[in-house]
Amino acid sequence: MNAKRLEFFKxxxxxxxxxxxxxxxxxxxxxxxxxxxxxxxxxxASWESDRNFLLRIRERERRLITxxxxxxxxxEEGTFGICERCGEPILEKRxxxxxxxxxxxxxxxxxxxxxxxxxx
Ligand SMILES: [Zn+2]
Numbered sequence: 001m002n003a004k005r006l007e008f009f010k011x012x013x014x015x016x017x018x019x020x021x022x023x024x025x026x027x028x029x030x031x032x033x034x035x036x037x038x039x040x041x042x043x044x045a046s047w048e049s050d051r052n053f054l055l056r057i058r059e060r061e062r063r064l065i066t067x068x069x070x071x072x073x074x075x076e077e078g079t080f081g082i083c084e085r086c087g088e089p090i091l092e093k094r095x096x097x098x099x100x101x102x103x104x105x106x107x108x109x110x111x112x113x114x115x116x117x118x119x120x
Contacts (some may be wrong), residue, residue, distance in 0.1 A: 001080070001081045001089070001092075005092065006075055006080065009071075009075065009080065009081075009095060009099050010072065010075050012096075012099050013068050013071050013072050013075075013099050013100070014072075016064075016068055016099070017065065017068045017069075017072075020061050020064055020065050020068070021065070023057075023061060024058065024061045024065075027057060027058055027061075064100070067100040068099075068100055070100070070102075071099055071100045071102075074102075081095055083102070083103055083104035083107055084102045084103065085103055085104075085107040085110075085111075086104060086106070086107055088104055089104075090103070090104045090105075091104070091105065
Protein backbone atom coordinates (compact mmCIF):
# COMPACT_ATOMS: atom_id res chain seq x y z
CA MET A 1 0.00 0.00 0.00
CA ASN A 2 1.36 3.41 -0.87
CA ALA A 3 2.02 6.21 1.59
CA LYS A 4 -0.97 8.23 0.49
CA ARG A 5 -3.37 5.36 1.17
CA LEU A 6 -1.74 4.70 4.52
CA GLU A 7 -2.18 8.35 5.41
CA PHE A 8 -5.85 8.05 4.46
CA PHE A 9 -6.38 5.06 6.75
CA LYS A 10 -4.47 6.75 9.53
CA UNK A 11 -6.85 9.70 9.30
CA UNK A 12 -9.83 7.36 9.29
CA UNK A 13 -8.60 5.54 12.39
CA UNK A 14 -7.78 8.75 14.23
CA UNK A 15 -11.25 10.07 13.45
CA UNK A 16 -12.88 6.90 14.81
CA UNK A 17 -10.70 7.05 17.90
CA UNK A 18 -11.75 10.64 18.55
CA UNK A 19 -15.43 9.77 18.25
CA UNK A 20 -15.04 6.82 20.59
CA UNK A 21 -13.24 8.89 23.19
CA UNK A 22 -15.94 11.55 23.09
CA UNK A 23 -18.61 8.87 23.37
CA UNK A 24 -16.81 7.24 26.29
CA UNK A 25 -16.43 10.57 28.09
CA UNK A 26 -20.12 11.29 27.64
CA UNK A 27 -21.03 7.85 28.99
CA UNK A 28 -18.93 8.35 32.10
CA UNK A 29 -20.45 11.78 32.62
CA UNK A 30 -23.99 10.44 32.39
CA UNK A 31 -23.18 7.78 34.96
CA UNK A 32 -21.74 10.14 37.56
CA UNK A 33 -24.57 12.65 37.19
CA UNK A 34 -27.29 10.03 37.54
CA UNK A 35 -25.87 7.99 40.39
CA UNK A 36 -27.85 7.99 43.64
CA UNK A 37 -30.54 10.42 42.57
CA UNK A 38 -33.59 8.13 42.53
CA UNK A 39 -35.66 7.69 45.69
CA UNK A 40 -38.39 5.91 43.69
CA UNK A 41 -37.61 2.17 43.33
CA UNK A 42 -39.10 2.02 39.82
CA UNK A 43 -36.81 4.76 38.62
CA UNK A 44 -34.01 3.06 40.45
CA ALA A 45 -34.65 -0.20 38.57
CA SER A 46 -34.77 1.49 35.20
CA TRP A 47 -31.59 3.33 36.05
CA GLU A 48 -29.92 0.04 36.94
CA SER A 49 -30.75 -1.41 33.51
CA ASP A 50 -29.59 1.79 31.81
CA ARG A 51 -26.40 1.53 33.76
CA ASN A 52 -25.85 -2.05 32.64
CA PHE A 53 -26.43 -0.91 29.11
CA LEU A 54 -23.84 1.84 29.49
CA LEU A 55 -21.35 -0.58 30.98
CA ARG A 56 -21.77 -2.85 27.97
CA ILE A 57 -21.18 0.06 25.63
CA ARG A 58 -18.06 0.97 27.54
CA GLU A 59 -16.72 -2.57 27.20
CA ARG A 60 -17.37 -2.43 23.46
CA GLU A 61 -15.70 0.98 23.28
CA ARG A 62 -12.72 -0.25 25.21
CA ARG A 63 -12.27 -3.16 22.82
CA LEU A 64 -12.62 -0.92 19.78
CA ILE A 65 -10.15 1.62 21.12
CA THR A 66 -7.60 -1.17 21.60
CA UNK A 67 -8.20 -2.38 18.05
CA UNK A 68 -7.76 1.12 16.64
CA UNK A 69 -4.50 1.55 18.58
CA UNK A 70 -3.23 -1.73 17.18
CA UNK A 71 -4.20 -0.74 13.65
CA UNK A 72 -2.31 2.54 14.04
CA UNK A 73 0.71 0.58 15.27
CA UNK A 74 0.51 -1.64 12.21
CA UNK A 75 0.56 1.45 10.01
CA GLU A 76 3.77 2.56 11.75
CA GLU A 77 5.28 -0.92 11.41
CA GLY A 78 4.28 -1.25 7.78
CA THR A 79 2.14 -4.34 8.31
CA PHE A 80 -1.20 -2.58 7.98
CA GLY A 81 -3.56 -4.11 5.42
CA ILE A 82 -1.84 -7.49 5.46
CA CYS A 83 -3.82 -10.50 6.62
CA GLU A 84 -2.30 -11.86 9.84
CA ARG A 85 -3.26 -15.42 8.95
CA CYS A 86 -2.25 -15.88 5.33
CA GLY A 87 -0.04 -12.83 4.75
CA GLU A 88 -2.01 -11.72 1.70
CA PRO A 89 -3.07 -8.10 1.25
CA ILE A 90 -6.57 -7.31 2.53
CA LEU A 91 -8.87 -5.66 -0.02
CA GLU A 92 -8.86 -1.91 0.47
CA LYS A 93 -12.62 -1.84 0.14
CA ARG A 94 -12.82 -4.09 3.19
CA UNK A 95 -10.36 -1.89 5.05
CA UNK A 96 -12.35 1.22 4.23
CA UNK A 97 -15.46 -0.34 5.76
CA UNK A 98 -13.54 -1.68 8.74
CA UNK A 99 -10.01 -0.30 9.06
CA UNK A 100 -9.30 -2.25 12.28
CA UNK A 101 -9.64 -5.59 10.53
CA UNK A 102 -6.63 -7.94 10.63
CA UNK A 103 -7.97 -10.72 8.41
CA UNK A 104 -8.72 -10.94 4.70
CA UNK A 105 -12.24 -11.91 3.76
CA UNK A 106 -11.32 -15.58 3.17
CA UNK A 107 -9.60 -16.01 6.51
CA UNK A 108 -12.39 -14.16 8.28
CA UNK A 109 -14.90 -16.53 6.72
CA UNK A 110 -12.80 -19.49 7.75
CA UNK A 111 -12.52 -18.19 11.30
CA UNK A 112 -16.28 -17.70 11.54
CA UNK A 113 -16.93 -21.18 10.21
CA UNK A 114 -14.55 -22.64 12.79
CA UNK A 115 -16.21 -20.66 15.58
CA UNK A 116 -19.60 -21.95 14.48
CA UNK A 117 -18.33 -25.52 14.61
CA UNK A 118 -16.70 -24.82 17.96
CA UNK A 119 -13.13 -25.53 16.89
CA UNK A 120 -11.56 -22.33 18.21
ZN1 LIG B 1 -6.01 -14.20 4.90
